[in-house]
Amino acid sequence: MTLAVLLIVLPLAGAILCFGVSERAAKTVGLIASLAVLAVATLLAFEFPAWTTGAFWPNEEGWKLFTAFGVEFRLGTDAVGVLLIVLTAVLIPCSMLVSFSAITQRQRGFYAQFLFMESAVMLAFLARDVILFYIGYEFTLVPLFLIVAIWGGHDRRPAAIKLWVYSFVGSVISLVGFIYLAAGHATDTGTPINFGVQTLVEYGQTLPASTQWWVFLAIMGGFAVKVPFVPVHSWLPLAHGEAPTAGSVVLAGIVIKIGQYGALRFAFPMAPEGALALAPFFAALALIGILGMSLVCWVQNDVKRLVAYSSIAHMGLALLAMFAFNVVGMEGGILYMVNHGLSTAGMFMCIGIMYERYHTKDMEVVGGLMQRMPIWSVFMVFFAMASLALPGLNGFVSEFLCLLGIYTADAGMKTGFPGILGPTYAFLAALALVLGALYVLRMLQKFVFGPLREPSHGHGGHDSHGPHGHGNHAAHAIHDLNFREIVAMAPLAIACLVIGIWPKPILNVIEPCAANVVAPYVKLIERDLANRPRAAADVDAITATTAPTAAKGAIQ
Amino acid sequence: MNTMTPAILAATTNLGPKFMLIVPEAVLFVGAVLCAVMGLSHVRAFRALVPWVAVVALIATFATMLKVWTPEAATAAQLPMPMLGKYIIALLCVVGVGHVLASIGSVDRAVERQVASGTGAFDPVRVIQGEFYAFILLSLCGGMLLCHATDLVWLFLAFELCSLPTYVLVAIGRGADRSMEAAIKYFFLGAMSTATLLLGFAFLYGATGTLELSAMRESFQMQAQTGGIGSVAIVGMLLAVIGICFKLAAVPMHFYAPDVYEGASSPVAAFISFVPKVQGFVTLIVLLGTVGWSANGDSSIPPVIAAVLWMIAVLTMTLGNIGALLQRSAKRMLAYSSIANSGYMLVGILAGPTIGIDATLLYLLTYGVANLATFGSLAAIERNGHEVDSIDDLAGLRVRAPMVAAALAIGALSLTGIPPLLGFWGKLDLFVASAESHQRTLLVIMALNSGVAAFYYLRLVAMPFVQEATPRTQGVSPVPSVWPRLSALIFAAGCIALPFFANQLKGEAAAAARTDLDKQATVAQSVEK
Amino acid sequence: MTGIATMMNMINTINSISIAAAPAATAATTAPMAPAMPANIQVTLALAIILFAIGLVGFLTRRNMILMFLSTELMFQAAALAFVAFGRMWMDLSGQLMVIFILTVAAAEAALALGLVVLLYRRKETLSSEAWAELKE
Amino acid sequence: MGGTEGMSTVAIIALASAFVTHATAHTPTASMEPALFTTLALALGDGAHAVVDGHAADAAHAAHAASGYADVGPLHFVKAVANTDFAWLKWMLLAPLVSVVLCGALAMFKVKSRMPAVFTVAAFGLSTAMAIALYFQFGPTLFETHAPLTVPFMDWLSLSWGPAPFQSFTANLGFYIDGISMLWMLFVTVLATLIALYASEYMESDLKAGYARFFFAVSLFVASMLILVMSDNLVGLYLGWEGVGLCSYMLIGYYATQPGATAAAKKAFIMNRIGDLGLALAIFLIWTNYGTVQYDSLFQAIATTGSEAVQGGWSKAAIPFLLLLAVCGKSAQGPLFTWLPDAMWGPTPVSALIHAATMVTAGIYLLARMAPFYTVQAIGGEWAETALLTVGWIGCFTAFIGATIACGQFDYKRVFAYSTISSLGYMVMGLGVGTAFGGVYYVFTHAWFKALLFLTAGAVMHGMAGQVDFRKLGGLLKVPGFRLTMICMLLGCLWLATAPFSAAAESKDIILLTALTSDVQQVRWMGWIGVLTAGITAYYAFRVWFRLALGPVKIEPGADQHADHGHDDHAHAADAHSTHKTDAASHGGSGFHPHAPGLRISLVLTLLAIGSVLAGLPSYLEHSQGFNWIQRFVENSTAKIRAGDGAEHALILGRDAHSTLFIIATSVVVAGFLLAWILHAKNRALGDRMRAFMLNTTGLKWIPLGSEHGWYVDQFYNAIIGVPAWLGAQLLAFTDRFVIDGVVVAAVGRFPGFVARVFQPLYTGTVQSYALTMAGGIGLIVAWVVWVWLSGGAS
Known part of the structure; x- marks a missing residue:
């Protein structure tokens, strides 16, 4: 039972255990199980040998259960996967800690769902087989649906149903893409069908451009629902608006990341020509997401919807940077995934804690909470500044690298990674810096600073909605954060600060993985640029000797 | 004027090995008779034993099948698809046990209660439990015999043996008017479709002059090489396909399904949503085996029939799925879902012999198990004495019947194709089959359909767990007898556990799909698996 | 009436095809030598098809359940006749063999059908199938 | 409400649209570029101003005439020397950070004590000592070898994906010490220490509420300012740049309970963020063109890539303009100046430290540091000229506008705020017209006397329970305890008005001299506008002082929690029995007696006064020592290409430059003084009558109204950008919520159901x-x- 398999089985065992114990004991059992998973995850991180080489580890061939279907139980992940695993392992206990006092009914089911989700997410991040990834990716849907549908807010059912249908259709479309690729591989090479990621990646890159176009559209289209890209994003604000605090934290911190991880691990390597051809289309969608959603955030009054829209904008920038097809952009995109997971999860926790006390998310009704809850407002301002990309915090490092990546995409051949995104994308994307400040500061001004405003019916009054309302919450004074809540949020805050000030270790880890993903694109773009008339300046740059050495340099 | 064609003579001589193979069916037949007889006995204990006799008979059949059905015996009997029988018998036995358990306690409940309380004297005429289980076993026996068919007569007889008992089951399943109406509809439309099937057989006979399937295949091969299969054969095949579509509840012939499944009692509905499908698909595979596939070498059925089947598959999937969206009654919704699943399985048939048929056979298994989990859990609950029908009755089931709610949810999730469960592997196999046989449009249509399906199956998951109990659902409670709940639970557990045996199941299905042409391959493959 | 019209042209088309193509098909096959299609086989075949059509139309138009059953029986016999016709064409007895089995099965169906009809009649005192239309969308 | 946000998009849209139209053209033809960029420059620099200026149209032609202006011949920068025994320099940065941590801890645990002030003053004192030690240790070596010092501190961002030059990106936290950075380190730390001392008493009344939070923010501010000034690469500068922006946000919004303060803080942060956008874009373009952001390698790269190799096309030419946008954002110039007057919501020490002395000068530091980008050698002929001219015009335009608005204000803190904007305009103009030395010298002198002015204003406000309207005060010279404050304010006003022989005169006149003697006609115009503005400055400087100091004694105390402006809730600390909330003095002022500034405040005021006087020393001692102390700093830095102050023998109006300038300047200042004396000291009624006359004559109405309301710039931005952007966002939100989500998704969702309903009638049941x-x-x-x-x- 190697570490990787333990990482998948342990949360399952924990979940089943959660069902066994009494309602009151459920939360402690849940917490212990998730902390155990955290321990295993950190152990895996320490034992992980390929921190600097970007290679995949542990490539163990596990149980031979589904070989007839071409599905090998191959587990393996590279540095980015381990980072996301550790992020998940940290977020789940934190989200549980935050919801101890928030959730009072069906607690056994609540904590079990989180552990089910955790095991599914771990499987998704560890899978080296496309269908194994699909199993993990798809199975996160059931616990997430139940969390939003049972413990959610006022009109949680439509939100949960929309979440379910959107994600299911999205993942089925990706599955069609995978199967089309695997079947093509099986018929061409005559071998029985095989869903190994490596085989599909090698086969995918040999396909003619037109088929790669379709394959990329299918796979990326499926993940676009989860990222989410603009036209198919409307499930996210609804789901966040209705999910319980812990649900929002997990949804923003982990579930969105699987979509992006899928795009990074499967869509880009498997159909590079398709990615190149569709890059302008998806980049334009990302841009609309960044600018449009930031403006929409600016006028929201429901703070959870505001943060939800803001994560669409952030993810848009991360994906745009990935479409720049160079190491800086890809690295910025990957780091953005981790940073967004930390800062947005933190913000949702703050909002959740406030919601627990005031039972409203409307910025018009509640405000100036600095007088009432100073420590809470320190955390709130800290996470807001992290998501605002303030230098010195983690948001800045990733946003700066993303923008730099988009710029290098236009810098012609000398950087060794010529991109196809023109300068217009770069300048419009840079507006994200200012637009990002607009809505976050408006929220802070209404929520944290300014005169104290509290809901008219007094705080702690019985809340009219939701079965999980807090019963006859005695009208007691609003108290600031208690120790449990601080412990829940402290690790995220510390992580934000450390990554902001000392990003070197994480950047070194991500760089080889980013280089591997981007490697096939250099030759393709060079070929495109060579047969497309370019400005005089770039033509002689192409003849410069830098390009080939760069490509070689990047690959080893 | 030659009095007896050589083919008929040949058939009568090598009856020995064929008889050996039908021993399992014989055991089942005996079991059926026993059930019928015991059902009429005055002793209440004997009557209570009837379902258990049925179960024992099924288990015995399974055992004898394992012993009797060896590859050598199968090839000796020159069956068109030697190992198909073994797979189908195993499948029907296992799911048959589930049906029997699901219907324990639901038949003759009123009569037994009167007899137990002494208010009414026992009257053999009013008791139907015996016939009920007998007919179940007979129908299963018919389904199993289909696989032994080497000529059209046997095929037709087994076909009828399988479908006639189902008409009766629908009628006697539940005393209410609704089941009567369902029975009459089912019977008449069934009879019409069987007549069409028979006319199709007639034309096939007309085109080839023989009833022997192997002889037919050779003559079709001849016709294929010399300028294509005759138009009489094509018309015959079409009519046969249309006849079979009724059994599969495929599009032009699916209109009966919602009413009949709603009318019949839940265990019977579970039965008639699964066994006729097995019957239809086996007959279709046998017929297509003669007309197409191995017949003209490049394993493709005549384009006309392929086009018709393609249209039927797409229409069935789509109409089945979107039809289910509007339903408020759980059984009608599951009826539409069974129509849609037939559509998926037709895609397997279209994908051709090597990869398609074993995908369909495997999906039959996954559908059977998931179907019993869902229909079984409906059978296991009642609302103050009456059958639970509308979805609103399921609200908050988690509180009143946690086990049944779990079984229903797991069954629904497996039907949707949520990965770790068995349904996903069936669907994956179908997706791969259609992709490998270059049916790209079918692949996309199937994906979209399963997207739509995810929406209405979600209701079966959300109602029991997410919805709060409403005053209307106060009366909902598990059925007095424990067995329906247990059977639903067992099959729900099957949905979760069976994927761990996915390799063996796929191996069995693949073996079953091998036609007699590569005899040696069959023997080698079954050993290696 | 339109239903019947479609039925008629459908039969003619099958008729024309089978008659026209049959000889060609039979001539070509080298399997057991099928004799040329003598005129009377065509006639019996046409009769069989017409019978089938009548049965079908009867089933569609009649409301009385027993008459509906009779029309399905008629369709069965039409198929049997087709078997006999083709048997005669191929000078092969297995067609007759099939007919015998068809008769037995038809008998079984008859028993079952009448049982059901009696059951329904006892319930609603009417033989019309219109009475039984509660189960609908 | 959309004002600040509105403002945020004005520069962006102008900037983005220019670039977008330009970039998509992909292969810009030579002719199109200049036209486009001049329009951009005009739009950026002096859009509104173009109407007044009249002859901006022929700016392009005049530019070609003068050759020496932007073409300074081949560039040469001395390679930096890495010297590890200056490693102790990192403590200069870490000291304030330690104070940040300590103050933060005290704030979190709500400890009521004076320790935060002690930590902060101690930390700043340590940094000052180190700055002075650095000057004495490294100064001499710098002055003769001209080689800047680099000290590695901590690695931050460093990526490399290939061996070739353009395939790595390093931006670590290191120090790059040369002339201007040393100068900035000196006066920032000295002023910060004095002002922190001042604030320790000034903020005492907030001991319980936000004392620790205040000093947390001040320490973080100085730390960020030092990072900005000492950093050895552009990204480090960006870190400091945004850090000071954050601290100004926190300090302006210090009185968090007042909506006005938080709105002002938000406005300041967003306007700074627009500047930061310019800086970020500049950094990206610099990296894509030169492959490095480290100062040392960047300047070597600029020196080596000869002008003929300048084919970076538009991306190289855009760098100076983007840097200018950054300067406008941070130093409140050009279109982005409206946040500084609102920043007066913050406590006065904040205004003194951040919005007068240190943060706002960061823009000038950037211009001085990045001066090489404004030369023909770096970015090609036709753009260098226009870039420099734009800088000059923006400086001149802001100075003029700032001065005119200051004349109309009645709140003396806002007068000083507008005077800061005007002085910053002068500094930017200094760099624009070609004398970095003049600009930097004026920064040095201005920092001292403006801090003095603000602190005296703070002392007056502190004493008068938050009263900021000088019409409600008067004759403070005669009020016991305030005499020292008023004398210091007089000194400050004299320096502000550039009284002859004052330190300010020495520095400002260099700017005007270079402008007037330049052979570029436009620059000469800037010079004359500068002289006119100097006169207006003199007028409003003494207008405030006469109103406050002279005339009958009149003291109307502002309400403690004055709704409009009074914002330091002061109470008689000594008066034990009074609680914070209830202020003993009722509005009527009957029992109110002004609270004279304490010892620490008076000490700091006198020190600053002495400092303002001594700020003139570099030029007083120039003749005896042979060199100007500040000029030597500038010459030993990257801004040295601008250090020279033009030909000695140049002529103004045909006669010797120095003497004529002296005469003109003094006459203009005296005129301003007399005008202020007449209208505000001798015969105040005349002043009021004149204002009333102008108000009701339609012809002249716009002058008083315009100047009192800051030429309605805020309202203008709100109208053309703020409101439309807000409506656009509402529309987008509506479409997203109801159209995409409501209509489209519902339609797609319901389509299968709809199709099913079509087939439904088929299931009739019979x-x-x-x-x-x-x-x-x-x-x-x-x-x-x-x-x-x-x-x-x-x-």
Whole structure:
């Protein structure tokens, strides 16, 4: 039972255990199980040998259960996967800690769902087989649906149903893409069908451009629902608006990341020509997401919807940077995934804690909470500044690298990674810096600073909605954060600060993985640029000797 | 004027090995008779034993099948698809046990209660439990015999043996008017479709002059090489396909399904949503085996029939799925879902012999198990004495019947194709089959359909767990007898556990799909698996 | 009436095809030598098809359940006749063999059908199938 | 409410649209570029101003005439020397950070003590000592070897994906010490220490509420300012740049309970963020063109890439303009100046430290540091000229506008705020017209006397319970305890008005001298506008002082929690029995007696006064020592290409430059003084009558109204950008919520159901209907087969 398999089985065992114990004991059992998973995850991180080489580890061939279907139980992940695993392992206990006092009914089911989700997410991040990834990716849907549908807010059912249908259709479309690729591989090479990621990646890159176009559209289209890209994003604000605090934290911190991880691990390597051809289309969608959603955030009054829209904008920038097809952009995109997971999860926790006390998310009704809850407002301002990309915090490092990546995409051949995104994308994307400040500061001004405003019916009054309302919450004074809540949020805050000030270790880890993903694109773009008339300046740059050495340099 | 064609003579001589193979069916037949007889006995204990006799008979059949059905015996009997029988018998036995358990306690409940309380004297005429289980076993026996068919007569007889008992089951399943109406509809439309099937057989006979399937295949091969299969054969095949579509509840012939499944009692509905499908698909595979596939070498059925089947598959999937969206009654919704699943399985048939048929056979298994989990859990609950029908009755089931709610949810999730469960592997196999046989449009249509399906199956998951109990659902409670709940639970557990045996199941299905042409391959493959 | 019209042209088309193509098909096959299609086989075949059509139309138009059953029986016999016709064409007895089995099965169906009809009649005192239309969308 | 946000997009849209139209053209032809960029420059620099200036149109032609202006010949920068024994320099940065941590801890645990002030003053004192030690240790070596010092501190961002030059990106936290950075380190730390001392008493009344939070923010501010000044690469500068922006946000919004303060803080942060956008874009373009952001390698790269190699096309030419946008954002110039007056919501020490002395000068530091980008050698001929001119015009335009608005204000803190904007305009103009030395010298002198002015204003406000309207005060010279404050304010006003022989005069006149003697006609115009502005400055400087100091004694105390402006809730600390909330003095002022500034405040005021006087020393001692102390700093830095102050013998109006300038300047200042004396000291009624006259004559009405309301710039931005952007966002939110989510998704969701409803009538329930539909289905299939047969003949 190697570490990787333990990482998948342990949360399952924990979940089943959660069902066994009494309602009151459920939360402690849940917490212990998730902390155990955290321990295993950190152990895996320490034992992980390929921190600097970007290679995949542990490539163990596990149980031979589904070989007839071409599905090998191959587990393996590279540095980015381990980072996301550790992020998940940290977020789940934190989200549980935050919801101890928030959730009072069906607690056994609540904590079990989180552990089910955790095991599914771990499987998704560890899978080296496309269908194994699909199993993990798809199975996160059931616990997430139940969390939003049972413990959610006022009109949680439509939100949960929309979440379910959107994600299911999205993942089925990706599955069609995978199967089309695997079947093509099986018929061409005559071998029985095989869903190994490596085989599909090698086969995918040999396909003619037109088929790669379709394959990329299918796979990326499926993940676009989860990222989410603009036209198919409307499930996210609804789901966040209705999910319980812990649900929002997990949804923003982990579930969105699987979509992006899928795009990074499967869509880009498997159909590079398709990615190149569709890059302008998806980049334009990302841009609309960044600018449009930031403006929409600016006028929201429901703070959870505001943060939800803001994560669409952030993810848009991360994906745009990935479409720049160079190491800086890809690295910025990957780091953005981790940073967004930390800062947005933190913000949702703050909002959740406030919601627990005031039972409203409307910025018009509640405000100036600095007088009432100073420590809470320190955390709130800290996470807001992290998501605002303030230098010195983690948001800045990733946003700066993303923008730099988009710029290098236009810098012609000398950087060794010529991109196809023109300068217009770069300048419009840079507006994200200012637009990002607009809505976050408006929220802070209404929520944290300014005169104290509290809901008219007094705080702690019985809340009219939701079965999980807090019963006859005695009208007691609003108290600031208690120790449990601080412990829940402290690790995220510390992580934000450390990554902001000392990003070197994480950047070194991500760089080889980013280089591997981007490697096939250099030759393709060079070929495109060579047969497309370019400005005089770039033509002689192409003849410069830098390009080939760069490509070689990047690959080893 | 030659009095007896050589083919008929040949058939009568090598009856020995064929008889050996039908021993399992014989055991089942005996079991059926026993059930019928015991059902009429005055002793209440004997009557209570009837379902258990049925179960024992099924288990015995399974055992004898394992012993009797060896590859050598199968090839000796020159069956068109030697190992198909073994797979189908195993499948029907296992799911048959589930049906029997699901219907324990639901038949003759009123009569037994009167007899137990002494208010009414026992009257053999009013008791139907015996016939009920007998007919179940007979129908299963018919389904199993289909696989032994080497000529059209046997095929037709087994076909009828399988479908006639189902008409009766629908009628006697539940005393209410609704089941009567369902029975009459089912019977008449069934009879019409069987007549069409028979006319199709007639034309096939007309085109080839023989009833022997192997002889037919050779003559079709001849016709294929010399300028294509005759138009009489094509018309015959079409009519046969249309006849079979009724059994599969495929599009032009699916209109009966919602009413009949709603009318019949839940265990019977579970039965008639699964066994006729097995019957239809086996007959279709046998017929297509003669007309197409191995017949003209490049394993493709005549384009006309392929086009018709393609249209039927797409229409069935789509109409089945979107039809289910509007339903408020759980059984009608599951009826539409069974129509849609037939559509998926037709895609397997279209994908051709090597990869398609074993995908369909495997999906039959996954559908059977998931179907019993869902229909079984409906059978296991009642609302103050009456059958639970509308979805609103399921609200908050988690509180009143946690086990049944779990079984229903797991069954629904497996039907949707949520990965770790068995349904996903069936669907994956179908997706791969259609992709490998270059049916790209079918692949996309199937994906979209399963997207739509995810929406209405979600209701079966959300109602029991997410919805709060409403005053209307106060009366909902598990059925007095424990067995329906247990059977639903067992099959729900099957949905979760069976994927761990996915390799063996796929191996069995693949073996079953091998036609007699590569005899040696069959023997080698079954050993290696 | 339109239903019947479609039925008629459908039969003619099958008729024309089978008659026209049959000889060609039979001539070509080298399997057991099928004799040329003598005129009377065509006639019996046409009769069989017409019978089938009548049965079908009867089933569609009649409301009385027993008459509906009779029309399905008629369709069965039409198929049997087709078997006999083709048997005669191929000078092969297995067609007759099939007919015998068809008769037995038809008998079984008859028993079952009448049982059901009696059951329904006892319930609603009417033989019309219109009475039984509660189960609908 | 959309004002600040509105403002945020004005520069962006102008900037983005220019670039977008330009970039998509992809292969810019030579002719198109200059025209486009001049329009951009004009739009950026002096859009509104163009109307007044009249002859901006022929700016391009005049530019070509003068050659020496932007073309300074081949550039040469001395390679930096890495010297590890200056490693102790990192403590200069870490000291304030330690104070940040300590103050933060005290704030978190709500400890009520004076320790935060002690930590902060101690930390700043340590940094000052180190700055002075650095000057004495490294100064001499710098002055003769001219080689800047680099000290590595901590690695931050460093990526490399290939061996070649353009394939790595390093931006670590290191120090790059040369002339201007040393100068900035000196006066920032000295002023910070004094002001922190001042604030320790000034903020005492907030001991319980936000004392620790205040000093947390001040320490973080100085730390960020030092990072900005000492950093050895552009990204480090960006870190400091945004850090000071954050601290100004926190300090302006210090009185968090007042909506006005938080709105002002938000406005300041967003306007700074627009500047930061310019800086970020500049950094990206610099990296894509030169492959490095480290100062040392960057300047070597600029020096080596000769002008002929300047084919970076538009991306190189855009760098100076983007840097200018950054300067406008941070130093409140050009279109982005409206946040500084609102920043007066913050406590006065904040205004003194951040919005007068240190943060706002960061823009000038950037211009001085990045001066090489404004030369023909770096970015090609036709753009360097325009870039420099734009800088000059923006400086001149802001100075003029700032001065005119200051004349109309009645709140003396806002007068000083507008005077800061005006002085910053002068500094930017200094760099624009070609004398970095003049600009930097004026920064040095201005920092001292402006801090003095603000602190005296703070002392007056502190004493008068938050009263900021000088019409409600008067004759403070005669009020006991305030005499020292008023004398210091007089000194400050004299320096502000550039009284002859004052330190300010020495520095400002260099700027005007270079401008007037330049051979570029436009620059000469800037010079004359500068002289006119100097006169206006003199007028409003003394207007404030006469109103406050002279005339009958009049003290109307502002309400403690004054709704409008009074914002330091002061109470008689000594008066034990009074609680914070209730202020003993009722509005009527009957029992109110002004609270004279304490010892620490008076000490700091006198020190600053002495400092302002001594700020003139570099030029007083110039003749004896042979060199100007500040000039030597500038010459030993990257701004040295601008250090030279033009030909000695140049002529103004035909006569010797120095003497004529002296005469003109003094006459203008005296005129301003006399005008202020007449209107505000001797005969105040005349002043009021004149204002009333102007108000009701339609012809002249716009002058008083315009200047009192800051030429309605805020309202203008709100109207053309703020409101439309807000409406656009509402529309977007509506479409997203109801159209995409409501209509489109619902339609897609309901389509299957709709199709199902079409087929629903087929299920009528009667056997016959089913049989009919089935037969129909069979008929369709057979018909289709026959049709295929007839057409395709498929067998």
